[in-house]
Structure formats: structure tokens, C-alpha cells
Amino acid sequence: MNPRRKSRLSIVVFVLLGVAVAAALMLYALRQNIDLFYTPSEVIQGKNDDPSTRPEVGQRIRIGGMVVEGSVVRDPNGLKVRFNLNDIGPEITVEYDGILPDLFREGQGIVAQGVLKTPTVLEASEVLAKHDENYVPPDLSEKLQQVHKPMGVSDLRGESERDRQEKALSSDKSEDIK
Structure with missing residues (x-):
């Protein structure tokens, strides 16, 4: 192999190695900011009933389900709200401090994003109410x-x-x- 080809090959190898290292560092940095979506059953039992796939306390997650009838408790002195969320199985308690969407009500589907405080309590930073897909304003x-x-x-x-x-x-x- 002549010296010119050898130097070109080494440059290509170094560029590819640099791109691989940059991609690995980027994925490592973003790993903490990824919000994984769970249902209340998956939070309690794990995805596909595998306990090793349950989210850890302190992890940022998104959880979607239906607001349980009669579970909404509002703080009379502020904007704090506490309600239960379920799908077909166990319930998760969601605590939220802020203004709820207009479409929020008991029996309505919602998606809450936040940090898991305990294995069954989510401290939400955002609550999104879902609406009928046929709805047109x-x-x-x-x-x-x-x-x-x-x-x-x-x-x-x-x-x-x-x-x-x-x-x-x-x-x-x-x-x-x-």
C-alpha cells in the first residue's frame, strides 16, 4: 500500500471513529432525558408482566390512562390536584400542581408526564387531556x-x-x- 493511500485510510478511520464516539456521547447524555411511556399496569407490574422492566423511583416517565371516577381531590388553597389513573388493572396516583386542561374530567383519558415519587405515585409536571379523534373545533x-x-x-x-x-x-x- 502506497503512503498516499495509507494516509487517506487513516483519515477515514479517524473520522469514522470520531463520529462513533460523538454519537455514543450524545446518546449517553440524552439517556437521562428520555421519557418512556407506560400504562398504570406497566408501572406496577412491568412491561409484559416482567418486573425487571418496571420504572425506577426518580425516573421521568409518561403515563396514560383514564381518570378514576370520584378520585379527583383539589386543594382548596391552591392549584394542587391529586387523582387516580388506571387502565384495566391497578391504579396510579398522580399529583399535579398547576392548571389542568379544559378537557380534564373524571372518566376522561389523559397523559401525565413527570417523575415517579414512589412505585405508585407520579409527581406530574404536565397533564394532557385526550379528546375524541373525530373532534373538530x-x-x-x-x-x-x-x-x-x-x-x-x-x-x-x-x-x-x-x-x-x-x-x-x-x-x-x-x-x-x-
Whole structure:
């Protein structure tokens, strides 16, 4: 191998080694900031019922489930709220100090992000209320109707006037054949 190729090969090896070390350091630094998603059953029993996969106390996690009916307790002197969250199994207690979303209520699905204080208590830093995926805000619905009507779309499901005309023509043709 001539010296020129040898120097090029060593440069390529050093660059690849540098990229690998940088990627490893970046992943190591981000490891502490990763929020893993759990359900209340997975927090208690572990993922796939494996106790070794349970989150540790002090770990940042996201937990999603339904707010248990009758479990919401509000502090009369502040914004602190405490409620239970469950899926199909055990319950987790969530403590939150802040303003809850407008869609938050008992029996509603939520996602809470925070730090696990004890194996069954999460101190939440953020609570997100989930809503029906078919929900369209009224303002947006009006704007969509204004935009889609001139284009010939009669509703938000995407059926255009042309589709309706073709459907009517095909049904008329089938009636004429009979």
C-alpha cells in the first residue's frame, strides 16, 4: 500500500471513529432525558408482566390512562390536584400542581408526564387531556366548510358533488337496465 493511500485510510478511520464516539456521547447524555411511556399496569407490574422492566423511583416517565371516577381531590388553597389513573388493572396516583386542561374530567383519558415519587405515585409536571379523534373545533369546522363548499366538497368526509353525481348516474343506469 502506497503512503498516499495509507494516509487517506487513516483519515477515514479517524473520522469514522470520531463520529462513533460523538454519537455514543450524545446518546449517553440524552439517556437521562428520555421519557418512556407506560400504562398504570406497566408501572406496577412491568412491561409484559416482567418486573425487571418496571420504572425506577426518580425516573421521568409518561403515563396514560383514564381518570378514576370520584378520585379527583383539589386543594382548596391552591392549584394542587391529586387523582387516580388506571387502565384495566391497578391504579396510579398522580399529583399535579398547576392548571389542568379544559378537557380534564373524571372518566376522561389523559397523559401525565413527570417523575415517579414512589412505585405508585407520579409527581406530574404536565397533564394532557385526550379528546375524541373525530373532534373538530367549531371555528375550524366553519373555515373548512367555507373552503370546501366552493371546491365542490359537500362535507368533511371528502365526498364531492362529482362523486354524488356519478353515484346517482350509476344508480339511474342500474334502474334503467331493470
